[in-house]
Amino acid sequence: MSIASLHRISVRIVRHPTLLRHRPFSTPSTAATRSAKVADRIVNLSAIDVEGKKHKVVGLAGQTLLKALCNAGLIDPESHRLEQIDACSSECEVHVAQEWLERLPPPSYDETYVLKRNSRNRELNKHARLGCQVVLERDLEGMVIAVPKAKPWDTN
Numbered sequence: 443m444s445i446a447s448l449h450r451i452s453v454r455i456v457r458h459p460t461l462l463r464h465r466p467f468s469t470p471s472t473a474a475t476r477s478a479k480v481a482d483r484i485v486n487l488s489a490i491d492v493e494g495k496k497h498k499v500v501g502l503a504g505q506t507l508l509k510a511l512c513n514a515g516l517i518d519p520e521s522h523r524l525e526q527i528d529a530c531s532s533e534c535e536v537h538v539a540q541e542w543l544e545r546l547p548p549p550s551y552d553e554t555y556v557l558k559r560n561s562r563n564r565e566l567n568k569h570a571r572l573g574c575q576v577v578l579e580r581d582l583e584g585m586v587i588a589v590p591k592a593k594p595w596d597t598n
Contacts, residue, residue, distance in 0.1 A: 480502070482580075483502045483503040483504065483580070484500060484501075484502060484503075485500070485501045485502065485503055485510075485578045485579070485580060485582055485583055485585075486498065486499070486500055486583055486584065487499040487500075487501060487507075487510065487578075487582070487584070487585050487586070487587065488584070488585070488586045488587070489511060489514065489516055489536075489586075489587050489588070489589060490586070490587070490588040490589070491516055491589050492589060492590070492591045497514060497516060498514075499511060499513075499514040499516070500513075500514070501513075501578045502578065503578055503579055503580050504577065504578065505577070505578050506573060506574050506575070506576060506577055506578070507536065507571075507573040507574075507576040507577075507578060507587070508534045508572075508573035508574040508576075510578060511534075511536070511573055511589065516589050517533075517534055517573065517589065530556045530572065530574070531560060532556050532557055532559075532560040532572060534572055534573035534574050535557065535560075535570055535571070535572060535573070535590060536570070536571055536572075536573050536576075536587045536588065536589055536590070537567065537569040537570055537571075537587060537588040537589075537590055538569050538570075538571055538576075538585070538586075538587050539569075539585070539586040539587065539588075540569070541586075542582070542585045542586065542587075543568070543569065545581060545582060545585075546571065546576060546582075549571060549572075549575065550575065553571070553572050553575045554566060556572060557570050557571075557572065
């Protein structure tokens with residue numbers, strides 16, 4: 443096979459639409475674009491721990507509140523290993539400040555059931571939400587939440 447025929451084959455492969463590849467270095471500002479997108483997703487929250495100390499929590503839009511609280515060290519990631527709400531023990535329960543309740547979507551039937559089932563007197567605290575069910579959005583910037591004291595049956 444001659445060099446000229448190899449060149450024609452390689453030109454056809456490069457021009458073939460299904461074989462075109464993404465060129466990550468085609469634009470000089472790719473890194474700046476990526477960081478701008480992440481910066482646009484940042485959601486700053488305030489969390490009050492069991493001792494009453496206020497903590498700054500940084501999350502990303504689309505991330506759960508639980509993930510942001512775990513990253514901030516306010517909830518033990520090992521305490522919430524279950525991915526399905528059916529097996530949930532509400533260890534990621536948080537209390538949302540009154541002025542932020544209306545901005546959150548209402549809790550699902552399953553979330554309400556889990557919170558009632560795991561409360562001491564089987565009544566729902568209107569401020570209680572499961573951190574694993576609250577998805578952060580940009581309009582939640584500045585939200586204030588409290589991480590309640592662990593229930594006796596959650597501690598070993």
